[in-house]
Amino acid sequence: MTYFKKSEWLAERLGQAGLVIVDTRYALNDSEAGIRAYAEAHIPGAYYLKLSHDLSGPKRPGGEGGRHPLPEPAALAEVLGRIGIGRSTTVISYDDQGGAMASRLRWLLQWIGHDGDVFLLEGGFAAWQAAGHPVSSETPAVVEGITYEPVVQNGLLISQAEVRAKIGQAGTVIIDSREAPRYRGEVEPLDPAAGHIPGAINRFWNEGKRADGTWKSPEEQAERFAGLSKDDEIIVYCGSGVTATPNVFALQDAGFRNVKLYAGSWSDWSSDVENPVAVGDEEKA
Template identity: 35%
Template sequence: MGKVWKSAKELKESNVRWIDTRFSLQDPNAGKKLYDKGHIAGAIYLDLEKDLSDMNKTNGRHPLPDKDKLKYLFESNGLQYTDHVVIYDQGGMPFAPRAYWMFCFAGFPQVTLVKEGYEELVEMGLEVSTETSSYPASTLILQWNEDILSTREQVKVVSETSNGVLLDARSAERYAGIHEPIDSVAGHIPTARNLDWELLKEDGRFKEAVDVLSEVEAVVKQDEDITVYCGSGVTAAPLYAMLKEAGYPKVKLYVGSYSDWITAYPVDNKLT
């Protein structure tokens, strides 16, 4: 199994760059307020909607920024490929995994999610600061990892040919179209299977991969080509990370997800 999550106790390197991704979908300003109130010393803040999404785009609720915008984001924060990028949020949330996927997409070779949420990190004695961290700008030649990104058209091919598996990370009720609180159309992408991302966590942190493996393997096998999606490409990110932790070799994320799919193609309500 790969090591996606590590405890802060396991971080011995001197080249750690802390990334704070705390956020609230109900209050988009809450994360930055929390950061300003106190964060791990040296951490920069990456906002789900200002940094990890391009909210001016229309392909889904949290669209992926263009590569030039991402490059500028990393360079303006002084990030280097030699850094060990270590990401946290409140704990058991999808925001750090979303950033994790994006750093992997940008080809950063050392990216880790910490098992602990911010409050737990503070209790462990990590140094806290209220100063906004800033670093000299870097210059990056990014090696984009296109193999972990799926587009709407690629997803359509999987849906129509069953050449691969679509995995819906939303609740069973949303997947089945019984309850749809956000999107204008209820259901799921045709042929998709369902694995609720909430099953991956308990008590404010993500479970160990070995503890969810039986539930995961009941839905998808290790040798399948898997594309994960959710409503807007955020809560599918923990599922992506957990599959990688569990040693699944071929996993992609459809960032546009269901909110992008319904703008162009029909949905299904039949349970697979």
């Protein structure tokens, strides 16, 4: 079963019981842009969750945990309950950032053991509008009486210390999901140091989509990761644990089962000056 749905699928199910729509639009250079866009127009019935508030925890001293630390499971569960998401609810998430923010929510739900289906809206809000579907500026009411019971799947995560110990280890592949210039250390607009984790290979997350913006098939995703063994432990990171999540799902779609997210990612790694940094291209897998 694919993890994305087209706007026609959602249009036919607006208002359906057991389905919650979540708007996750967010601009890294303007933290209020998403909520402004939501207030102006959104899919009818959609709730808004903000990356830096609802889908992340508070920033920690010294940059530990990165720019978007994971939220505490109990705090995330409270947020989910008030927008009507229980453990078996079907969720469809959208953004206008190519699916990166929507994927963050989908990964968080996987992390806390969600039982229901979680989909991304293919093409995001722009595709919804382009198809001529209705929009709304009304904010739906907070839902009462739903308590989300998280069952945390910590095997989906890996810590900075564990990543450090895995560098160069046989049977482990580290994937950097950022654009190539950031991976190579040619530019670094956000974090303390430029470069990448030594030994990491580069697979830019947005290459998981076709030229028209649709997500690639499992077979096409497998081609992106050709040369990697299904027996390998795959560690995926990006700048702050957000755009790595589409790569996590691409790998899972391609049949890789031992895939872990380094949630703090480069922003966490580069906050510690003792951590080694590599620049340039690593040998391709």
